[in-house]
Structures are given as C-alpha cells and as structure tokens.
Amino acid sequence: MSSNxxxxxxxxxxxxxxxxxxxxxxxxxxxxxxxxxxxxxxARGAGALAEFVSAHPGAEALALDVTDPQAMQAxxxxxxxxxxxxxxxxxxxxxxxxxxxxxxxxxxxxxxxVNYLGALYLLDxxxxxxxxxxxxxxxxxxxxxxxxxxxxxYRGLPKSLAYGPTKAALINLSETLYLDLHRQGVAVSxxxxxxxxxxxxxxxDFKMPxxxxxxxxxxxxxxxxxRGAFEIHFPRRFTVWLKLLQLLPYPAYFAITRRLNRP
Numbered sequence: 566m567s568s569n570x571x572x573x574x575x576x577x578x579x580x581x582x583x584x585x586x587x588x589x590x591x592x593x594x595x596x597x598x599x600x601x602x603x604x605x606x607x608a609r610g611a612g613a614l615a616e617f618v619s620a621h622p623g624a625e626a627l628a629l630d631v632t633d634p635q636a637m638q639a640x641x642x643x644x645x646x647x648x649x650x651x652x653x654x655x656x657x658x659x660x661x662x663x664x665x666x667x668x669x670x671x672x673x674x675x676x677x678x679v680n681y682l683g684a685l686y687l688l689d690x691x692x693x694x695x696x697x698x699x700x701x702x703x704x705x706x707x708x709x710x711x712x713x714x715x716x717x718x719y720r721g722l723p724k725s726l727a728y729g730p731t732k733a734a735l736i737n738l739s740e741t742l743y744l745d746l747h748r749q750g751v752a753v754s755x756x757x758x759x760x761x762x763x764x765x766x767x768x769x770d771f772k773m774p775x776x777x778x779x780x781x782x783x784x785x786x787x788x789x790x791x792r793g794a795f796e797i798h799f800p801r802r803f804t805v806w807l808k809l810l811q812l813l814p815y816p817a818y819f820a821i822t823r824r825l826n827r828p
Contacts, residue, residue, distance in 0.1 A: 567793025568743070569752040570704045576601035579650050583631060583687060584657025586613035588763030589713065592779035593654065593786050598624055600787070605644055608657070631657045631683030634690075641690040649698045649708075653691060655684045656713035656756075660765040662724040673727045680731035684712055684738065695751055707750040711790075712739050716757050716798060716807045720818065723826045732757075743795060754790065757798040758782055759807075775803035 572578075575597060585594045586608035598604045598621045606617055607629040614626035625647075629640045644650060659679035661672055688710075695708040717725050718732030739755035746753055760766055760773035761782045777800050789797030798804040810818055 568795035569709065569754060569790075569793040570706050571793040572704065572790050574601075574703075577603060578652060579603045579605070579648060580652040580654070581605040581607065581644050581650055582654045582656060583607045583629065583683075584655065584713070585617070586610045588656075588658075588765060589758060589761055589779050589782045589786075590654070590656035591617060592783040593656070594624070595621065596780070596783040596787055602652075605647075607640060631686065632678040634686045637683075637686040638690045641687070641694065645694055649701075650691075650695065651701065651704075652709045652711070653687070653695075654711045654713065654756075655687055657683050658713065658765060660728050660768075662769065663727040664724055665726055668726065676727040676731050680728070681734045681738075684735060688742075692751075696746075696749060700750055704752075705750075706752050709752040709754065709790075710742065710746075711754045711756060713756045713758075714739065716759050716804050718757070719807050719811050720822075723822065739795075754794060755796050756786055756789070757796060757804065759798075759800055759803040775800045 580597050580602045582590050582594045584590045585606040594604050594606050605625045607627045609630050611628045618624050618626045627640050630636055659676050698707045712735050714735035715732040717729040718736045743753040760776045762778055785799035
C-alpha cells in the first residue's frame with residue numbers, strides 16, 4: 566500500500582526545489598523539467614541558477630539563502646504569487662567530514678543552519694499556505710513536501726559528527742510531518758541517499774561504496790515518488806545493509822562499525 570498518492574504524470578505540475586544549483590537537487594530539477602513539470606529552482610548561487618534556466622527553457626530561478634528566515638518568507642511569497650504549488654523539495658545541504666577530536670563548533674552550527682533550520686524556515690513560511698490551497702483533483706492532495714535527508718541519519722557513523730545528526734533530525738521531522746499532515750491533504754516524503762558523486766562528497770578521502778551519479782539519484786527519486794513511497798532510499802544494494810544495521814543492538818552495531826572503519 567502506498568503511503569502517498571502515486572504520480573506518473575508531471576506535465577504542468579509546479580515544483581519548487583530549494584538547493585538545486587548542484588548535485589542531486591540540480592539533477593532532480595533537470596529530470597522533472599524533462600518530464601514536463603514547471604520547475605522553480607532556488608539556491609545561493611545566482612550564476613548556477615542562471616545556467617540552469619538557460620539550459621532548461623521555461624524554468625524559473627529565485628536566489629535564496631536558506632539560513633535567512635526573512636529571505637525565505639519573501640521567496641515563498643514570490644513562488645506562490647505564480648500560483649498554487651504542487652511539490653516542494655528541500656535539498657539544500659552542507660557537509661564536511663568531522664570527528665569528535667577535531668570538533669569545530671562554527672562548522673557544526675553551519676551544518677545545523679543549512680541542513681535543518683533552513684527546512685524549518687521553509688515550513689514556517691510555506692506550510693500555512695499549502696494547507697490553505699484547494700485539493701488537486703488529479704492527486705486528491707493539496708501538495709507534497711519532500712525533505713532530503715541521508716542514510717547518515719540512520720545511526721551514528723564515523724566522520725559524521727556534524728552531518729549525521731542534522732539528517733537524523735530531518736528523518737524524524739519527516740515522520741512527524743507525515744503523521745500530522747496526511748489527513749489534511751499534504752503528502753510528505755523523505756529522501757535518504759547513499760553515496761552520490763557530488764561536490765559535497767568529492768571532499769571525502771575514503772572509499773565510498775556503491776557510488777552513483779546525480780542523474781541516477783534523480784531517477785531513483787522520481788521512481789520513489791511514482792510509487793507513492795514515504796521513504797526513498799538508494800542505491801538499495803548499499804542502503805539495505807544500513808537498514809539491517811539499524812536493527813542491531815548497540816554492542817553488535819558498534820563492533821561491526823568499528824571493524825568496517827579500520828584503515
């Protein structure tokens with residue numbers, strides 16, 4: 566049974582992707598544009614947004630710093646001035662590998678601001694408007710909110726002191742949003758990628774199992790939305806093992822994780 570309405574036809578649907586200048590966000594925006602969606606992209610980099618619009622005629626771009634709540638309020642107003650919104654995807658992200666013996670508080674807070682607080686600013690500005698929208702007869706829903714988390718949020722992982730907790734927070738937030746909003750006509754999904762070849766992961770100095778391209782990630786996301794999934798995780802040949810690790814008691818989990826992390 567699907568958790569959300571299944572979607573197979575994107576023609577004419579208004580989709581706003583926040584954090585879409587590079588990586589998974591940009592690739593997903595491109596795939597949605599190719600499928601016929603009316604795509605709006607936001608990010609800090611105006612140049613990257615202009616390049617996206619140039620390569621995707623009909624797309625719109627609105628520069629946005631997700632850590633600025635006033636800017637978020639203004640951008641939401643701009644987006645909704647163009648009409649009802651069918652889909653919003655929060656994929657803004659910040660990542661740097663960090664371990665406890667090299668704790669960097671400013672960067673920890675930067676992870677929190679971009680990865681988690683930005684999503685809260687978006688919800689604060691947008692959610693009341695989505696709940697006021699009429700139901701779309703094609704989907705039986707008002708809108709759909711999708712948050713980009715990560716398998717790094719499943720359990721504590723080495724080098725993930727700053728990144729992992731913010732993604733765990735997004736997973737928990739998505740679960741709660743789904744419970745609160747499902748009956749009110751707002752669908753919710755959470756996206757948990759494994760390793761994807763993006764500017765963020767390019768800094769990693771360790772082997773990344775089952776590394777995939779942003780285009781492959783975008784295809785997996787659209788397939789997940791098509792089947793109405795709440796959680797969309799990929800690539801499954803990697804994420805299924807992490808899901809099994811979630812089930813282990815702490816002694817076994819810590820022992821296996823330490824063994825896998827040995828140089």
